[in-house]
Amino acid sequence: MTSTSSKRPDRSARPAFRCTECGWTAGKWVGRCGECQAWGSVVEDTGPGGGAPRTVATNPARSPARPIDQIDIETARARPTGVDELDRVLGGGLVPGAVVLLAGEPGVGKSTLLLDVAARAARTGRKVLYVTGEESAAQVRLRAGRIHALDPQLLLTAETDLGTVLGHIEHVDPDLLVLDSIQTIASAQVEGTAGGVSQVREVASAVIQAAKSRDLPVVLIGHVTKDGSVAGPRTLEHLVDVVCQFEGERHSRLRMLRATKNRYGPTDEVGCFDLSESGIVGLPDPSGLFISQALHAVPGTCLTVTLEGRRPLVVEVQSLVAPSAVPNPRRTTSGVDSSRLAMVLAVLQRRLGARLADQDVYVSTIGGARVVEPGADLALALAAVSSRENVPLPRGLVAIGEVGLAGEIRTVSGVGRRLAEAARLGFTRAIVPAGALDGATPPAGLTVLTAADLGEAVTAAGLVPDLASSAASR
Numbered sequence: 001m002t003s004t005s006s007k008r009p010d011r012s013a014r015p016a017f018r019c020t021e022c023g024w025t026a027g028k029w030v031g032r033c034g035e036c037q038a039w040g041s042v043v044e045d046t047g048p049g050g051g052a053p054r055t056v057a058t059n060p061a062r063s064p065a066r067p068i069d070q071i072d073i074e075t076a077r078a079r080p081t082g083v084d085e086l087d088r089v090l091g092g093g094l095v096p097g098a099v100v101l102l103a104g105e106p107g108v109g110k111s112t113l114l115l116d117v118a119a120r121a122a123r124t125g126r127k128v129l130y131v132t133g134e135e136s137a138a139q140v141r142l143r144a145g146r147i148h149a150l151d152p153q154l155l156l157t158a159e160t161d162l163g164t165v166l167g168h169i170e171h172v173d174p175d176l177l178v179l180d181s182i183q184t185i186a187s188a189q190v191e192g193t194a195g196g197v198s199q200v201r202e203v204a205s206a207v208i209q210a211a212k213s214r215d216l217p218v219v220l221i222g223h224v225t226k227d228g229s230v231a232g233p234r235t236l237e238h239l240v241d242v243v244c245q246f247e248g249e250r251h252s253r254l255r256m257l258r259a260t261k262n263r264y265g266p267t268d269e270v271g272c273f274d275l276s277e278s279g280i281v282g283l284p285d286p287s288g289l290f291i292s293q294a295l296h297a298v299p300g301t302c303l304t305v306t307l308e309g310r311r312p313l314v315v316e317v318q319s320l321v322a323p324s325a326v327p328n329p330r331r332t333t334s335g336v337d338s339s340r341l342a343m344v345l346a347v348l349q350r351r352l353g354a355r356l357a358d359q360d361v362y363v364s365t366i367g368g369a370r371v372v373e374p375g376a377d378l379a380l381a382l383a384a385v386s387s388r389e390n391v392p393l394p395r396g397l398v399a400i401g402e403v404g405l406a407g408e409i410r411t412v413s414g415v416g417r418r419l420a421e422a423a424r425l426g427f428t429r430a431i432v433p434a435g436a437l438d439g440a441t442p443p444a445g446l447t448v449l450t451a452a453d454l455g456e457a458v459t460a461a462g463l464v465p466d467l468a469s470s471a472a473s474r
Contacts, residue, residue, distance in 0.1 A: 082120030085282035091265015096215035104246030119149030129174035133184030147279030181221035252368030268309035287314040289367035300387030304379035305418035312421035319383035335365030351407030374402035375412035396428040
């Protein structure tokens with residue numbers, strides 16, 4: 001019998017074909033990528049196969065290894081950018097040699113923010129190189145004049161070739177590099193179009209190598225996909241030191257900056273910005289955007305304190321309950337999770353006896369804020385009852401707590417931090433779950449009322465005292 005083991009394919013061999021858009025690999029050629037569904041993007045992978053490693057020679061070390069207690073830590077100190085909200089997210093500022101990737105949807109304000117950061121750094125005497133691959137130099141100059149970001153130390157160039165960009169870095173020797181954006185830069189030494197997997201990986205590797213060798217802080221602007229993730233290969237997020245997401249509603253001036261990866265600081269901080277025609281400014285106290293300026297109390301409004309990372313924000317929830325003219329009443333939300341609202345309304349009707357089955361309910365937030373955490377459940381419930389009974393809540397009241405299906409009010413995280421923010425903004429009364437303070441002293445000037453269930457919360461809010469008793473009697 002003839003042995004056929006020598007004819008069996010090597011299962012450990014690398015796939016012979018790779019998608020140039022997302023990096024998906026396959027053992028044979030296909031017309032459509034099985035991962036990103038792009039047509040004509042699968043090409044033959046000409047890279048070396050598996051087996052023994054290619055690197056066998058040892059290069060001489062640039063500097064000898066030293067004891068860890070003799071390493072100079074001053075080179076790792078963060079330097080403030082001049083934008084406090086950005087420094088909050090980065091963990092104090094930009095670290096020399098750090099590579100920051102800033103991603104966001106088109107038009108959200110990424111280029112405006114970084115142009116302002118570049119101008120502020122230039123005013124402190126540092127030389128800044130701003131490389132734009134999406135716009136012409138004249139277009140960037142117009143934006144810089146509009147937001148007052150002109151300085152002789154801010155150098156601008158419009159390039160899309162990686163070799164030319166590296167040449168500018170060699171010639172200028174900047175103290176800060178801004179690259180807008182990494183998907184528009186391409187290398188002539190690598191096949192594929194700009195923004196492809198091979199090109200993005202090559203550009204990122206070259207820029208990171210230049211940053212680490214020169215202790216040069218670099219900020220890269222990246223595109224995002226339809227689902228909001230960073231475009232390009234996933235390895236791009238692993239290569240850089242910090243990954244930030246710049247978010248905001250298109251019809252709102254509020255912009256939020258979050259760090260999803262940070263080697264030099266926390267990832268639960270949030271920076272708030274106000275974007276206008278004259279530029280973008282940080283908002284150390286953004287709660288004013290989320291609170292209406294009504295001069296008198298209005299039924300159906302309730303304020304709560306949410307946590308964005310570790311940052312407390314006061315948000316106003318508005319509710320409108322009106323008789324429905326259709327068999328299936330409407331439940332419309334803006335800035336609030338619709339499924340969360342449906343649950344709260346069901347608990348109100350079943351546990352508290354509130355007649356809502358034949359009512360249209362509209363719930364919205366102020367200023368484009370998004371309320372997604374359970375800590376706003378109690379504010380949703382009180383706003384709905386206030387609108388249903390046409391009784392306004394007392395001014396200066398905030399409500400914090402999660403509503404359970406049994407009608408109980410559950411505690412949430414960071415109650416002390418939330419109450420401190422409410423007291424700082426001048427609120428005088430707060431309704432929190434029973435046991436939320438756990439013996440702690442409430443902030444000065446703030447009267448804290450506790451509630452174990454929705455009935456006690458409604459009574460504490462002074463809405464309809466007999467509503468809770470009628471529900472209990474049933």
